[in-house]
Each structure stands twice: as C-alpha cells, then as structure tokens.
Amino acid sequence: MNYGAIKGRDIANGPGVRVSLFVSGCTHHCPGCFNPDTWDFDYGMPFTPETVQEILDLMSPDFITGFTLLGGEPMEPQNQVVLLPLLRKIKAQYPTKSIWIYSGYVLEELLSDSPARCEATDEILALTDVLVDGEFVLAQKDIRLRFRGSANQRLIDMHKTRAAGSVTLWDDGSR
Numbered sequence: 001m002n003y004g005a006i007k008g009r010d011i012a013n014g015p016g017v018r019v020s021l022f023v024s025g026c027t028h029h030c031p032g033c034f035n036p037d038t039w040d041f042d043y044g045m046p047f048t049p050e051t052v053q054e055i056l057d058l059m060s061p062d063f064i065t066g067f068t069l070l071g072g073e074p075m076e077p078q079n080q081v082v083l084l085p086l087l088r089k090i091k092a093q094y095p096t097k098s099i100w101i102y103s104g105y106v107l108e109e110l111l112s113d114s115p116a117r118c119e120a121t122d123e124i125l126a127l128t129d130v131l132v133d134g135e136f137v138l139a140q141k142d143i144r145l146r147f148r149g150s151a152n153q154r155l156i157d158m159h160k161t162r163a164a165g166s167v168t169l170w171d172d173g174s175r
Contacts, residue, residue: 014065015066025040025076026039039072070101100131101130101131132147134153135152155169
C-alpha cells in the first residue's frame with residue numbers, strides 16, 4: 001500500500017487535534033473529489049514499518065485526541081489488510097484516543113457480501129469509533145457540514161451502532 005500524506009496536527013477530519021493518514025487507492029472516483037491524486041494505488045510513498053512508527057510517535061502527545069484514516073479509500077480491500085495491524089497497534093498503545101475512518105462505502109456495504117468486504121473488515125469496524133460513510137456527491141456538497149463534504153455522508157457512532165444493532169449517528173452535542 002502507498003500513502004499520500006500524514007498530517008501530524010489535523011483539526012479538519014474529526015474532533016480535537018488528530019493524526020491523519022491519507023492512503024492511496026480509490027475505485028469510487030467521485031466527481032469533485034478534493035483529493036483525486038490519491039485514486040491511484042501507486043500514488044505517494046510506500047507504507048512501511050517506519051511509517052507505522054512515525055504515526056505511533058505522532059500520536060504520543062496528550063493533546064492528540066485521535067487518529068483519522070482517509071484517502072483515497074481506506075476500505076479498499078487491499079488497503080484494509082495493510083491498515084489492520086496499524087489500527088490494532090493504535091488501540092493497544094492509545095486506548096483512549098479515537099479512530100475515525102472516512103469511506104466512500106456505506107456501512108451496509110461493508111457489512112454485506114460486497115466487493116469492499118474482506119477478511120479484515122469486521123475487525124477494522126470493531127476498532128473504529130466513528131465511520132464517516134458514503135461517497136462524496138458534488139450535488140450535495142455543503143461546506144457548512146461538520147467533518148464531511150456532502151449531505152449524504154453519515155457520521156456513524158460505531159459503539160452505539162453495535163450496541164443498538166442499527167445505525168446511530170455520532171453527535172458531540174455541538175451545533
């Protein structure tokens with residue numbers, strides 16, 4: 001797997017100050033995508049053990065509230081297989097810090113027998129605190145939306161969703 005960028009102090013892709021990894025590779029090709037360079041699976045730099053250590057080191061300050069995966073498409077099956085060990089390490093080393101994943105796939109696709117599903121999907125979703133799901137839809141673009149680009153995208157609280165057995169949206173109480 002390749003990645004396009006690591007942001008060590010990201011405030012745009014989840015609450016608080018976060019470390020964000022922009023992975024390469026996406027088959028959605030959403031019109032109006034803010035990051036079309038990352039559609040190419042070969043874009044950027046190779047994801048290596050040194051990359052994992054860099055991310056873990058960036059996560060260490062107390063003011064870092066979590067980790068965000070976006071891209072490209074983190075939930076492309078070939079990316080999931082590579083990202084799962086990283087997510088395990090983050091949860092083990094920083095259990096109180098949240099993991100957010102942005103995916104063009106909707107949760108229902110990831111849970112069904114779809115091409116996006118692979119042997120890593122269930123565990124990745126179990127390690128995820130918030131899933132921002134759905135393709136970016138240019139006709140539904142709204143810059144007033146918090147932590148998402150278009151109105152069709154959902155911010156899913158995965159803990160509450162698992163407990164309720166149905167999709168429960170994330171709400172931090174702010175308006």
